[in-house]
Amino acid sequence: MKRPVVSAPLLCLLPALALVPVLIVVGQGLHGGGFETWWRFLQGAVQPSKDPLLLKSLWEGLQVTLATALVGWGLSTLIGLLLGVFSSDVLWESAKIPTWPAAAIRSLLALPRAIHELLWGLLLLQVLGLHPWVAVAAITIPYSALVARVFRDQIDSIDRRRLTAVLQSGASAPAAFVSSIGPPLQPILLSYGGYRLECALRSATLLGVFGLGGIGTELQLTLQSLRFAEFWSGLWLLILLSVLLEQGLTFWRHRQQTNPSQWNGVSVLTMTVLAVLVGGHWLQQLLPTSGTTLQLMLPPLPDISALQLAATELPWLRMIEQTMRLTLLAAGIAIALPPLCLLIFPGRIAKQVFLGLWTLQRVLPPPLTLLMLLLANLPSLALAALALGLQNAGVMGRLLVEGLDQQSPGTMKAIEVTAAGPRQAWLLGCLSPQSRSYLAYGAYRTDVILRETLVVGLVGGTGLGWMLIESLSSFHWAAVLLIIACFALLTLAGESISDGLRQRWLRTPGESAST
The missing domain is CATH 1.10.3720.10 (MetI-like)
Structure with missing residues (x-):
């Protein structure tokens, strides 16, 4: 039965x-x-504050949040892609090397992936002090491990017959790996990369709520002080940015589906490098202290x-x-x-x-x-x-x-x-x-x-x-x-x-x- x-x-x-x-x-x-x-609070939604000084402060906070998200997203995508490749069994098997290094890398990535970016932010805040790059590092560390896991799973699940055929034709292991694994990986890089950018924006906002700068800090302060009109001014700006980002990524995915030859892995990697460079320069212009040297203050290790x-x-x-x-x-x-x-x-x-x-x-x-x-x-x-x-x-x-x-x-x-x-x-x-x-x-x-x-x-x-x-x-x-x-x-x-x-x-x- x-x-x-x-x-x-x-x-x-x-x-x-x-x-x-x-x-x-x-x-x-x-x-x-x-x-x-x-x-x-609901009245503040329909009557947000239009004070010029407030809007200027919110606009600067929004720029800090976006710049932080761009740098964290770009760095984590690049690092995660490299770690995903080196943690895949396919890479080592194609070079006829035992796969234990891949297993070791996967084990090492388990801990940073398991810890939330907020916890990384709080820990780094204790170690490095209040610095703009603390929020960037808090996003980059766990996101790199998450991206690596996704890419590694995709690489190891790809049909290996094409890789075997290229290797048998006499090509070197690196060239065979890139030519056979790269094309099937491109759609994943496009779709998942866009998703992680949205997540990075949410994470940058969340880190700001806990005092690491950006519009999240502004929202937290106005809500705690019950200044609801000012709170909604910042929230509407954040919603507008999120909607524009979502629509842009949706358009990007649609264009990639209709014209797949227009977008490739090289163009996406180029965009991530530009995101790091532009976002880093933007963050330094907004917060001049981002160019100062980080102060390392290690806490005492317990016995x-x-x-x-x-x-x-x-x-x-x-x-x-x-x-x-x-x-x-x-x-x-x-x-x-x-x-x-x-x-x-x-x-x-x-x-x-x-x-x-x-x-x-x-x-x-x-x-x-x-x-x-x-x-x-x-x-x-x-x-x-x-x-x-x-x-x-x-x-x-x-x-x-x-x-x-x-x-x-x-x-x-x-x-x-x-x-x-x-x-x-x-x-x-x-x-x-x-x-x-x-x-x-x-x-x-x-x-x-x-x-x-x-x-x-x-x-x-x-x-x-x-x-x-x-x-x-x-x-x-x-x-x-x-x-x-x-x-x-x-x-x-x-x-x-x-x-x-x-x-x-x-x-x-x-x-x-x-x-």
Whole structure:
């Protein structure tokens, strides 16, 4: 007897059950004194400040954020591509060398990839002090490892028959590798490179929220001081920049698909080098101190006795339990909210409204969303999960709409002919064909959310993030080291689980049943 199997479209909606406990706790934590503050906050959206001095300061902060993102993106793409090539088994096999160096490089890249860019920023801030290039380094280090992993996976999955044929023709190993692996890798470089640029802009904004400069710092200060009109002036500027970047990258991908010969790997690499040079010069012009020498201030390394004492003092079970609960609740909201909204309101106008809301959710860093919610609510793990889930729901919603727009409308029209309702037609004709790829990306997004629990934990007073900031503020380096190690192990374990789930959902139904 076969066990019942839940269909993929239903699995896209079932995580919405996470909203039930979250909304119950958030509803119980509401207090009337914050509603007036919320009303003034909404008024600021339609009546932003137009003060010339403020706009000048916001414009300078926006330029710092964009320059930081460009340099971090360019450096991480170049470094990640090189590391991805050298960590691939194909490179060493083509040169008839044992593949242990590739395995060693992959192992070394696991740690920087597992640590969130915010944590890198906080650590580098302690070591190097407040310097503009700290934010650049905080983006470059984890992004390089992430890019390397993606490129390495793509290189090792490419059909090697062409490489073997070129090698047998007498070509050298480097020439054969570049000529046979380069062309299939170009579309990945184009699409994934654009995606990482969007992520770099969000990361640069987030680092600014925690005091590393840019428009994020301006948004944090205005929101904490309840100057909502000034806050919305900066937020509208950031939204405009994000929309322009998204539209530019969409146009770039479309041109690459329609005219693939116009764009190649060399042109993209040239653009990344220009991004580093232009962004670095731009950052130096905006912040003249970016050209000064960095001051290295290494903290004292804890000894074994200090580590043992910290290990017994820290509440490990409570911290890990809160972090995992925060991850699952936020992931449930992020995965289920976009398809649930489109199912309840399946019209075109509603879709455009949701796209606008999801853009706002993507642009606004989770700590600022959490601070907004705290205006009329008591702090809780559920509130932190809601803030983190809403930001990631914006990312998932955009991905879902892009997938729906690319598929043929024939299936939905055929279902509509059978007199099915609009919601049933959307569920079976639109969501069903996209459900497996959507769930695969949802598994990856859950891994990202696990890393980002650090971000809201610093503000919401929960999980490993809260204990980390407490240890950093008291210079308890033994506890800092142990918490970072624990967080890295959790994220690497989550990465392994999400990889397995992604591979499962990306299989065809027939393959899944036969394995």
